């Protein structure tokens with residue numbers, strides 16, 4: 001009886017859907033095709049389990065969900081930087097400027113007043129390219145970082161790096177055979193956006209054995225293959241420090257990339273959102289691609305580079321504010337005018353996101369009233385990230401069949417896992433990738449949500465998963481233990 005009822009409900013639903021104007025079948029095909037693993041099937045399941053725990057706390061073998069699938073520090077109890085939030089609060093409620101309270105330091109009051117004089121109100125639309133004085137702060141930050149001039153007119157403030165990357169990729173992909181070179185493994189914003197804009201992803205493989213380094217031979221191989229298939233490669237995306245791989249490129253590697261792009265007449269898109277997440281600064285300091293290009297002298301004066309940054313990462317972690325920027329180097333002014341036109345359709349990026357970019361790039365300086373607190377908060381977060389990344393890497397390397405490079409940068413570890421043949425067969429029987437199955441079982445047994453390596457693309461026949469090391473330090477021990485218990489049980493189950 002139940003099956004008949006279910007059948008008729010199903011038929012009614014289908015009939016009802018068929019009457020809709022907006023149906024999946026009638027949607028833009030590229031939208032239906034796109035995948036974004038960081039918040040994919042496993043993350044969705046994690047939310048279902050979180051809801052279940054909120055209703056019946058003792059119904060699962062764990063008491064909380066630990067989101068290690070997304071670089072979202074303040075979701076995991078990381079505190080915001082006090083000075084940043086004081087300025088934001090004062091800008092949001094200017095009457096506070098009149099209060100005598102010593103809660104707000106003088107330099108926070110000063111900065112808030114400066115921003116308010118420039119924007120009028122946090123509730124007003126700003127310039128579509130971004131608040132001019134914030135773009136000046138970004139330009140000053142870039143000049144100080146690199147030692148080369150930066151022009152605020154070449155800087156676009158955005159609602160995070162994601163829409164910036166999408167604007168540029170959308171502008172580049174004028175027909176389906178336009179190729180964009182992307183690193184494998186890669187952050188799925190790139191594959192998702194290239195699919196969404198109906199372009200061609202041109203993979204170049206990072207070498208896990210060389211700590212995810214890239215080689216000019218591999219770049220040449222990837223490009224030659226694409227061109228042999230009639231693909232018009234126009235840009236090369238590089239993520240440095242890497243997501244999910246956590247490597248920080250050597251200056252030598254960076255020069256090879258720039259020389260390759262110049263020789264092959266390819267625009268370089270440098271995603272540098274993790275530029276302050278540098279955990280081995282002595283052996284692997286961060287260099288911007290802007291500095292590398294400018295250091296190569298006049299023959300690179302026409303080298304086209306677009307660099308991306310964000311307030312979501314670093315020690316700032318203000319993901320929800322939606323603040324970021326991209327800097328255009330040697331980009332045709334008419335192309336930038338098109339960028340501006342597109343930006344103006346959305347009127348302006350979130351004003352608080354823009355101000356956060358200004359605060360990130362122009363923080364308190366030595367001698368400012370807020371500097372001691374700012375310095376301590378930044379250093380504490382940094383040192384904790386170093387400790388947590390090392391703790392998790394050590395724990396992962398103790399697991400059977402798991403090997404994990406230590407993080408040189410970013411917020412993730414990307415261990416390779418050698419799975420028993422029976423596990424690979426069981427996954428295939430389920431129509432799943434083996435690391436997908438592993439991560440789903442990990443979630444269902446421990447509440448830990450990570451992202452399978454298949455979500456970042458990976459070399460055929462290798463399996464990985466990506467975990468952040470953002471769980472609060474006082475939970476890292478328990479987190480590592482539950483991972484170890486699960487892993488042993490999993491390996492025994494499929495031995």
Ligand SMILES: Cc1ncc(COP(=O)(O)O)c(CN[C@@H]2CONC2=O)c1O
Nearest residue numbers: 070071160161162187243273310312324
């Ligand atoms: C390499 C890289 N570029 C751009 C972005 C987008 O940042 P915005 O927040 O500024 O849009 C991310 C976000 N990292 C995602 C989100 O959390 N975990 C991730 O892998 C990223 O890792």
